Amino acid sequence: MISFENSKLIQEQQQYAESIAREKIRPNARYYDDYEHEHELPWDFARFIWDTARKKLDSLMPGSVVPDESFMLQMHTTEMISWGDFGFFMCLPWPALGGNAINTAGTEEQKARLRDRFQGDKPTWTCMALTEAHCGSDSSSIRTRAVKDGDSWVLNGEKLFVTSAKKAMIESDGVMVVWATIDPSAGRSAIRPFLIESKTPGVTIAKLENKLGLRASDTAVVLLEDCRVPLDNMLGSHMTKGFKGAMATFDTARPAAAASGVGVARATLDFLKEQLALNGITIRYGVPRNLLSSLERDIVDMEAQLRAAWLLVVKAAWLVDQCKPNTLESSMSKIKGGEVATKITQKGVELMGAMGYSRRLLLEKWMRDAKVSDLFEGTGQINRLVIARRILGYSNKELK
Numbered sequence: 402m403i404s405f406e407n408s409k410l411i412q413e414q415q416q417y418a419e420s421i422a423r424e425k426i427r428p429n430a431r432y433y434d435d436y437e438h439e440h441e442l443p444w445d446f447a448r449f450i451w452d453t454a455r456k457k458l459d460s461l462m463p464g465s466v467v468p469d470e471s472f473m474l475q476m477h478t479t480e481m482i483s484w485g486d487f488g489f490f491m492c493l494p495w496p497a498l499g500g501n502a503i504n505t506a507g508t509e510e511q512k513a514r515l516r517d518r519f520q521g522d523k524p525t526w527t528c529m530a531l532t533e534a535h536c537g538s539d540s541s542s543i544r545t546r547a548v549k550d551g552d553s554w555v556l557n558g559e560k561l562f563v564t565s566a567k568k569a570m571i572e573s574d575g576v577m578v579v580w581a582t583i584d585p586s587a588g589r590s591a592i593r594p595f596l597i598e599s600k601t602p603g604v605t606i607a608k609l610e611n612k613l614g615l616r617a618s619d620t621a622v623v624l625l626e627d628c629r630v631p632l633d634n635m636l637g638s639h640m641t642k643g644f645k646g647a648m649a650t651f652d653t654a655r656p657a658a659a660a661s662g663v664g665v666a667r668a669t670l671d672f673l674k675e676q677l678a679l680n681g682i683t684i685r686y687g688v689p690r691n692l693l694s695s696l697e698r699d700i701v702d703m704e705a706q707l708r709a710a711w712l713l714v715v716k717a718a719w720l721v722d723q724c725k726p727n728t729l730e731s732s733m734s735k736i737k738g739g740e741v742a743t744k745i746t747q748k749g750v751e752l753m754g755a756m757g758y759s760r761r762l763l764l765e766k767w768m769r770d771a772k773v774s775d776l777f778e779g780t781g782q783i784n785r786l787v788i789a790r791r792i793l794g795y796s797n798k799e800l801k
């Protein structure tokens with residue numbers, strides 16, 4: 402029988418994550434959004450998570466085993482911390498996107514190396530570098546080169562928009578996963594992921610992007626100039642998965658991006674409902690739609706959309722925990738999560754009128770932050786292509 406009840410463990414950890422969101426995140430969200438504080442790392446928050454919170458939140462500990470619901474737990478934490486603030490969520494010292502890649506494509510030895518990095522006494526981050534100037538959505542046309550030279554791989558290229566590159570490579574002893582081609586004439590089959598540890602010579606954080614939102618999170622241009630790593634730093638070592646390995650990383654990354662979007666959307670909806678309650682307005686659930694006010698219809702519609710998005714995240718996460726393929730469901734959750742995040746936050750600004758547009762409230766910030774849910778980890782259009790290919794049985798070449 403299917404149960405939609407959260408387990409006791411999830412409920413407890415959700416409550417704890419909510420207390421962090423309310424007490425440690427919300428009061429500081431505006432400071433780190435200010436233009437002059439962009440890229441400033443919320444160190445107090447990072448240290449608190451590292452020293453205290455992750456001992457209580459299983460989902461923040463790499464390699465912690467929670468039978469049957471490890472990824473589900475992660476999605477609940479993701480949603481709740483993003484409800485506090487999306488930018489702060491992106492600053493969580495936990496394995497994140499780079500960790501996803503290592504856990505998806507790495508050998509047992511490489512996964513153990515990742516876990517070791519997360520056992521130290523200083524907060525640690527990972528990042529993943531796929532995007533390049535001429536290759537964002539079409540990640541199969543990567544130009545960054547990896548050339549075998551004796552007992553090393555030598556990497557050269559430029560990566561753009563790398564989330565947490567500064568945190569992983571400069572602020573901590575973290576790792577970066579870089580996707581590069583070992584043979585440009587061989588197309589996607591020659592793409593491989595490489596593990597680069599912080600302080601490795603030949604890696605430069607060339608620029609930090611100024612962004613519309615998520616300003617607490619650093620997003621960097623990374624230069625690789627004769628960056629030499631040992632042969633066994635190719636993830637999966639002699640793996641032949643190549644491009645498929647990169648895509649498999651997204652099977653867990655996309656539901657997470659969707660869960661973040663749902664978190665920001667729920668923050669908006671919760672705020673709107675609080676404001677309505679303060680003004681003595683109650684939503685008349687169960688009353689025929691044609692008798693509802695326009696405002697009531699807006700709220701009811703947003704609630705329905707939000708729930709639909711969350712259920713898609715839950716389905717994608719459940720499949721991960723059952724070790725079943727979830728590429729289709731992962732892309733579905735990502736599209737819906739991105740949509741509700743952008744539409745609900747925009748509606749929130751609209752319904753609150755001028756106050757919604759003012760920096761006195763967080764609504765305008767949530768609207769700016771939310772837009773990225775529809776951009777990174779595959780845009781809405783790209784995820785629609787993934788879904789269409791899966792449903793109609795077309796290959797990447799047949800439908801692009």
Ligand SMILES: Cc1cc2nc3c(=O)[nH]c(=O)nc-3n(C[C@H](O)[C@H](O)[C@H](O)COP(=O)(O)OP(=O)(O)OC[C@H]3O[C@@H](n4cnc5c(N)ncnc54)[C@H](O)[C@@H]3O)c2cc1C
Binds near residue numbers: 778782
């Ligand atoms: C805040 C932020 C953080 C990021 N973090 C990372 C990171 O950590 N690591 C990393 O590698 N990258 C990261 N990215 C990059 C992100 O993944 C890319 O921006 C994204 O993949 C889109 O690529 P692009 O910007 O080159 O857009 P393009 O691929 O040029 O797309 C432009 C537009 O064309 C549409 N489009 C493209 N191809 C098709 C098609 N075949 N059919 C229909 N429409 C199409 C797209 O949907 C989009 O609307 C980040 C981006 C941002 C904004």
